[in-house]
Amino acid sequence: MSFEQSALSRRAVLVAAALLPLAAGKAEASAATLDSAQDHYDRAARLAGDDPVLRQIVKALSPGAVPPSVPAPEPLRIFDDVAVVSTGFVSATALVTSQGVILIDALGSPEEAEQIIVPQLRSVGVDPSKIRYVVAAHGHYDHFGGAQFFADRYGARVMMHPADWDLLAADAPANAPARDLEIVDGQRLTLGDTTVSFHHTPGHTKGTVSAIFPVRWKGRRHTAMLWGGTNPPAATPDKRVLLSSVLGFAARMRHAGVDVELNNHGASDYGLARMEELRSGSTGSRNPFVLGQARAQRFMRVMEHMVRGRIATDEEAGAAASPLRSPRTCC
Template structure:
């Protein structure tokens, strides 16, 4: 699906002129919603991670398990014919000492990993991929742009170039089909996913946003806005009602895991946020990014002020 240009989209909505206007609007959209407020914090200029304990592994859905650290997670989608692992943490050691034992602890057999999907070409997402490929024969998938990115940068623990992900591509394993969307912005080849999940036997549709932290260049931030708009449209068409992220501090994900683990949410799954709220999540992201673009413009004209959302900036994202 073609992406609209960020400039045209801004003109179409009659966007505010000042960065602070965007940040205020995003905070207003977030209201008291902890998921949306967390996103505002994560996208605030200068956001710094708050200290947190590494979460214990958890099946957040009947067919989805999350393992990892307080900073980054790997998400296992369990199918009738094996496992699709989205992201692989930062190193072979983390794959061996975190991914494998933590998957086993929640009843997911790591020997059944058939695909490792790197949501983008940063080492905290692909670092354990080659280890899993070598140990279990898993195929590693990434967008062509980010395969090129890691080839140019030659980072440690980079996987050998394997399968490429195209925009709109579907991957079916057993009874499950995952759909990939090219959502450039965080990196040139960031990929976000849409896939079915089940909670207590009931089907829902989840999205997993592939990369949150805004890029440095203003032009790349405009590309990011276009990605958000296009992906929100895809979400709307298929009825996405579950929001997931590979950095749980950026979307209240760590806290939601604990709510689910402790039973504080009752029979409700806190990752099922509903279609309207999922769309609002994307609108908050769009609005914060427009604020970041306006902040860049104000800095370039020498009029940068201390524009900040009214939500305290203690989040993180990557």
């Protein structure tokens, strides 16, 4: 097992050069919005076309969108080495490695960890006692609520970006885990045969992180991303931060060859429906979570234009709402 941080080295210089699109993305995000909100929403809709995954993210990012009430699905291995358990509203994703399990998000409470995650992972052949790390993608209760349970019962280490550890320290929400490992941008976590890279994608919260990692389907390797926080923040400046994160992460996805899109709120990206397609076998040998690199990039372009539209909506209304800090805010 290793938990690596960046060092000043020749490799760091090469990585920095590879991520130059991120700086360009930030510059683009800071530029004044020239198109109307409707222009951006229309562009997103055209990019989405009749693609159900892309159409669903358009709906999720539209002004006034409310997360739907969806029945909890049965757990499922969506890849040979990835299992998802879900309440319907929020999901926890288990990455199975040769030396244990990395759990991304832990649902909303110790009770959900014990009564949902533990038995449901066992039902799909994943041993919860082998969870070595719990990663909270951001500091809202529905992502960290069960983390301390795994730390106490199985000795798992809990990981979060320092900005959201600070958020928990300031607000002292129920079920907050004890402060443990901090995630920095570009950090890599290696467990057995699997290395996950974490990328700081603030906007939804100041400390939201998104992950890129290898997966296998019927023995064939793919590269997945898991977007850490979908719902746009209330304040217009924070939406601009989110836009920079979308642009920068799209560049990192392109560099990594990402062809799989995942989300911790499966109703926002057609993920729960794709679980049922996979379970039923209606897609044949095709895995519906494998979008291909071009479609994965189009997904991010749709997100970009929806966030640009949300910024323009604020500007057109002459409103810059106050940010919501409470860790009980979710999605």
